Amino acid sequence: MSDRLTSLREAIQQVFPQVDGVLGIRRGPGGIISPYLFHSEHPEELEALAIWPKEPLPDVLRKIQKAHPEAKLAIVCRGCEERGVVEMMKHSQLNWDNLTLIGLQCTKEEAEFCRCAKPYTVHAKIVVGEPIEGVPDPVTEKVAAMSREEKQEFWKEQFLHCIKCYGCRTICPQCFCNICTLEDEKFVETGRLPMPNPSMYHLIRAMHMTAKCVACRECEETCPADIPMAVHFRLIARDVQEMFSYETGAILEQKPPQLLVLEEGEYERTGLPH
Amino acid sequence: MIEYKSVLTTCPYCGTGCTLHLQVLDGTLVGTLPAKEHPISQGGLCIKGWNVHAFVNHKDRLRTPMIRKNGKLEEATWEEALGLVAEKLGEFKAKSGPDSIALLTSAKCTNEENYLLQKFGRAVIGTNNVDHCARL
Amino acid sequence: MTNSIPEFEENTNCFFVIGSNTSEGHPLIATRMLKAQKRGAKIIVVDPRKNQIGHWADIFYTFRPGTDVALFNGLMNVIISEGLEDKAFIAERTEDFEALKTLVAEYTPEKVAEISGVPADGIREIARTYAKAKPAAILYAMGITQHTTGVDNVKSTSNLAMLCGNMGIPGGGVNPLRGQNNVQGACDMGGLPNVYPGYQAVTIPDVQKKFQDAWGSAGPLTVGLTVTEMLHAAQEGKVRALYVMGENPMVSDPDLNHVRHCLEETEFLVVQDIFMTETAEMAHVVLPGVTFAEKDGTFSNTERRVQRVRKAIEPIGDSKPDWVIICELAKKMGATGFDFASPSDIMTEINALTPSYGGITYARLEELGSLQWPCPTVEHAGTPYLHKGKFARGLGKFFPLEFKEPAELPDEEYPFTLTTGRLMFHFHTGSMTRRSEKLDSEVPTAYVEINVRDAEKLGLNGDKRVRVTSRRGEIELDARVTDDIKRGVIFIPFHFAEAAANKLTNSAIDPVAKIPEYKVCAVKVEIVK
Numbered sequence A: 001m002s003d004r005l006t007s008l009r010e011a012i013q014q015v016f017p018q019v020d021g022v023l024g025i026r027r028g029p030g031g032i033i034s035p036y037l038f039h040s041e042h043p044e045e046l047e048a049l050a051i052w053p054k055e056p057l058p059d060v061l062r063k064i065q066k067a068h069p070e071a072k073l074a075i076v077c078r079g080c081e082e083r084g085v086v087e088m089m090k091h092s093q094l095n096w097d098n099l100t101l102i103g104l105q106c107t108k109e110e111a112e113f114c115r116c117a118k119p120y121t122v123h124a125k126i127v128v129g130e131p132i133e134g135v136p137d138p139v140t141e142k143v144a145a146m147s148r149e150e151k152q153e154f155w156k157e158q159f160l161h162c163i164k165c166y167g168c169r170t171i172c173p174q175c176f177c178n179i180c181t182l183e184d185e186k187f188v189e190t191g192r193l194p195m196p197n198p199s200m201y202h203l204i205r206a207m208h209m210t211a212k213c214v215a216c217r218e219c220e221e222t223c224p225a226d227i228p229m230a231v232h233f234r235l236i237a238r239d240v241q242e243m244f245s246y247e248t249g250a251i252l253e254q255k256p257p258q259l260l261v262l263e264e265g266e267y268e269r270t271g272l273p274h
Numbered sequence B: 001m002i003e004y005k006s007v008l009t010t011c012p013y014c015g016t017g018c019t020l021h022l023q024v025l026d027g028t029l030v031g032t033l034p035a036k037e038h039p040i041s042q043g044g045l046c047i048k049g050w051n052v053h054a055f056v057n058h059k060d061r062l063r064t065p066m067i068r069k070n071g072k073l074e075e076a077t078w079e080e081a082l083g084l085v086a087e088k089l090g091e092f093k094a095k096s097g098p099d100s101i102a103l104l105t106s107a108k109c110t111n112e113e114n115y116l117l118q119k120f121g122r123a124v125i126g127t128n129n130v131d132h133c134a135r136l
Numbered sequence C: 001m002t003n004s005i006p007e008f009e010e011n012t013n014c015f016f017v018i019g020s021n022t023s024e025g026h027p028l029i030a031t032r033m034l035k036a037q038k039r040g041a042k043i044i045v046v047d048p049r050k051n052q053i054g055h056w057a058d059i060f061y062t063f064r065p066g067t068d069v070a071l072f073n074g075l076m077n078v079i080i081s082e083g084l085e086d087k088a089f090i091a092e093r094t095e096d097f098e099a100l101k102t103l104v105a106e107y108t109p110e111k112v113a114e115i116s117g118v119p120a121d122g123i124r125e126i127a128r129t130y131a132k133a134k135p136a137a138i139l140y141a142m143g144i145t146q147h148t149t150g151v152d153n154v155k156s157t158s159n160l161a162m163l164c165g166n167m168g169i170p171g172g173g174v175n176p177l178r179g180q181n182n183v184q185g186a187c188d189m190g191g192l193p194n195v196y197p198g199y200q201a202v203t204i205p206d207v208q209k210k211f212q213d214a215w216g217s218a219g220p221l222t223v224g225l226t227v228t229e230m231l232h233a234a235q236e237g238k239v240r241a242l243y244v245m246g247e248n249p250m251v252s253d254p255d256l257n258h259v260r261h262c263l264e265e266t267e268f269l270v271v272q273d274i275f276m277t278e279t280a281e282m283a284h285v286v287l288p289g290v291t292f293a294e295k296d297g298t299f300s301n302t303e304r305r306v307q308r309v310r311k312a313i314e315p316i317g318d319s320k321p322d323w324v325i326i327c328e329l330a331k332k333m334g335a336t337g338f339d340f341a342s343p344s345d346i347m348t349e350i351n352a353l354t355p356s357y358g359g360i361t362y363a364r365l366e367e368l369g370s371l372q373w374p375c376p377t378v379e380h381a382g383t384p385y386l387h388k389g390k391f392a393r394g395l396g397k398f399f400p401l402e403f404k405e406p407a408e409l410p411d412e413e414y415p416f417t418l419t420t421g422r423l424m425f426h427f428h429t430g431s432m433t434r435r436s437e438k439l440d441s442e443v444p445t446a447y448v449e450i451n452v453r454d455a456e457k458l459g460l461n462g463d464k465r466v467r468v469t470s471r472r473g474e475i476e477l478d479a480r481v482t483d484d485i486k487r488g489v490i491f492i493p494f495h496f497a498e499a500a501a502n503k504l505t506n507s508a509i510d511p512v513a514k515i516p517e518y519k520v521c522a523v524k525v526e527i528v529k
Helices: A002-018 A043-048 A057-067 A079-090 A108-114 A138-144 A148-160 A167-171 A198-208 A218-222 A230-244 A264-270 B078-096 B111-125 C005-010 C027-038 C052-056 C068-081 C087-093 C097-104 C109-116 C120-132 C150-163 C183-188 C205-215 C227-236 C256-265 C322-332 C343-353 C362-368 C437-442 C452-458
Strands: A021-027 A033-038 A073-077 A099-104 A126-128 B004-010 B019-025 B028-034 B066-069 B072-075 B101-104 C014-018 C042-046 C059-061 C136-140 C174-176 C241-245 C268-273 C285-288 C297-300 C305-309 C370-372 C416-421 C447-451 C465-469 C474-482 C489-493 C521-527
Touching: A002 A021, A002 A043, A002 A073, A002 A099, A002 A126, A021 A043, A021 A057, A033 A043, A033 A057, A033 B019, A057 A073, A057 A079, A057 B004, A057 B019, A057 B028, A073 A079, A079 A099, A138 A230, A148 A198, A148 C052, A167 A218, A167 B028, A198 A230, B004 C305, B066 B078, B078 B101, B078 C241, B078 C268, B078 C285, B078 C322, B101 B111, B101 C227, B111 C183, B111 C205, B111 C241, B111 C297, B111 C322, B111 C343, C005 C027, C014 C027, C014 C120, C027 C042, C027 C052, C042 C052, C042 C120, C059 C120, C068 C097, C068 C109, C068 C120, C068 C150, C087 C150, C109 C120, C136 C150, C150 C174, C183 C297, C205 C343, C227 C256, C297 C343, C305 C362, C343 C362, C362 C370, C447 C452, C447 C465, C452 C474, C452 C521
Parallel strands: A021 A073, A073 A099, A099 A126, B101 C241, C014 C042, C014 C136, C042 C059, C136 C174, C241 C268, C268 C285, C416 C489, C447 C474
Antiparallel strands: A021 A033, A033 B004, B004 B019, B019 B028, B066 B072, B066 C285, C297 C305, C305 C370, C416 C521, C447 C489, C465 C474, C465 C521
């Protein structure tokens, strides 16, 4: 771990001359970590550089780039964060040309914490750490193996625990819409706890994550009620791969299915409703 | 230089004591992030915590002291406003005694501010008429 | 709180939640209970309303507001008669058990069922579950305290906890969930009429001398006025000037029509706040303070945990941090002892004068993140749970308490019991949350919750506009019809000045704590045509 940290520090210092800042995480008061933009003017600040736990960096990057569209920025990213950056680029949320990716490969322990199938970067030219194989996701497999009735029962109990903090939506690097359906009272009743129809909130969100979720699991990590919602997104991702041969973050040039304009005949082939 | 930092602080709503990061970009609040590995909030927040930055820059924020003149509150300088408060409190204390003055400290303010206001009440005014909304 | 929030997840085997809408009032304490429930801990909830936490509970009952003492006596009756009490703990660490035993013997489950509305078997079920699941924690909030018998209610919680040996152990205890970010700290810092910082009584000459020596001058040896008494005194002309820092009694206090009258009578009202609150609108001088985002300092949470507040941005407009305003005012009045360069400097003075905060320095908070008082020295690691091995007073005292009815009961003219409280989406008088777009859009204005069968009787078909009237005032608001509230009880959140629940509430107070009975008053409900 400390080796990776030292290598990351060196990688950042190498990048410093070419960029206006490097987005990473630092350890602050009481050992709590948070996103921070490091600068070449203050290399001593890299003393506080940290690598774990991870933080929702792509969304912070989006905020910075929005205010400074011309700035050259670098971001320290793990596999999931790299996928996040790629998908944001495809949805016109980031300017790819002004970005430098510093890929940080995850350890086995980190991958297991995230139940991650792809704990490594594929696009970053600068890479820190050795890539490892993905690990299985026992939680998703457990739910996938349930009968329809068992699934219904399982999710009903999970959703009753939802305290409607909107944390899963707010922290998600792929939730950047200006108008959010989850705040529309036509779909999700406002001002009620427990939500009268919590599955509306969670299943609408699951649908909106189709071909978008990058499996960073920030939503599950921030959920105070420990709802394993990434399971939805991962199961949907399997369908998306099967139906559209699309994997988030994988191929830079491939358009996500929701941005494709399908010819009339194709609707029938893909089984999409009219 | 582009400046982005996350300032670790404590939520100003209920008494749970969640901590959170205020996201500051070039001196402006741009959002809130939870604090992972914090013993209380454990990387989570409620909807109030997630929206804690929203009221700070609200247009209704009081930006200048005000003094009531002819029944209406009018803008004043700090010098005028604090001068008037000092004069009036001094006057009531001298004429009607320290206990003619009462102070409400605040469950929303910091420990240091609560300490100072009760010290002000007790040491400067000379009264124990100090309370706050603990009962409310 | 006698205990700590992390203990709930790690140690507690049973939560007895009474008078707390935890998932809305203290959401991240509520979700800690869920984590414990996953490893088998039981959640018991008793409340006039079936809140979200009631839906999570293993055992849930509604009960009649204000019958807490009877309910606790009933639980203790079952525990003692079935021999489930912790005999060793009672013998070694408590006194007056026999008196308690004699009194609660009268409160059979059947009798208490009649008073409280909890069925006798339910009382037995709660008692057995709580008594057999050590460590068990009692969690409560204003549903216990905001009664004319508030102090009796609190003593009842400690009676039950001691009876089962749940004091002085991790995961147990009596845990009032405090409603404001720093209400604990405001009390700790002496923002009370009877004590200096660290709960050092104003009536003790040695204490007075200590502060006189430190400050050059101190308060008198007599206890001052509480907030409710201040307002009465203002009306009588005894209090002529009122200085209000960051409070909004024009929404938060009971019987608002009376509060308005009192404030109008105040000759000189100074309000220091961040918004033009309902109270600030009545002021003679308004001083603009800053929000938590624009200043440094510390807050103390409900489990006595002191944590830093850090300045993120510069003050808005010409506003100033509240600590700066007080220092400038004090110096204007010719006072010395207010030359502080930073809140850290103020904390150094607090360390010296407040034994429980002696070791809570900014340097240590920077390193450790937080410290729980008592923390007397810089070597001390802080105190996660209180009363280990010994109570502060020596032996733990049982208080035999008879049940007393609330001050105002429903009658023919005012047939409903009104209870008030908070929502998840808003905070206190709403001055911050109602100015947060997303929170405001969740719940833009007040409503009243009414039981579906009561609504039928009133002829309310679905949600409709109603007028709610008490002996003190009336408000108009929308009705929300629900199964999740006891029949005969209605609930109104108190955040909304335009339909202020506190126009209706009763200012009758507990004789000792002087806390108003927000949780029970009699009202009538009529449909607005």
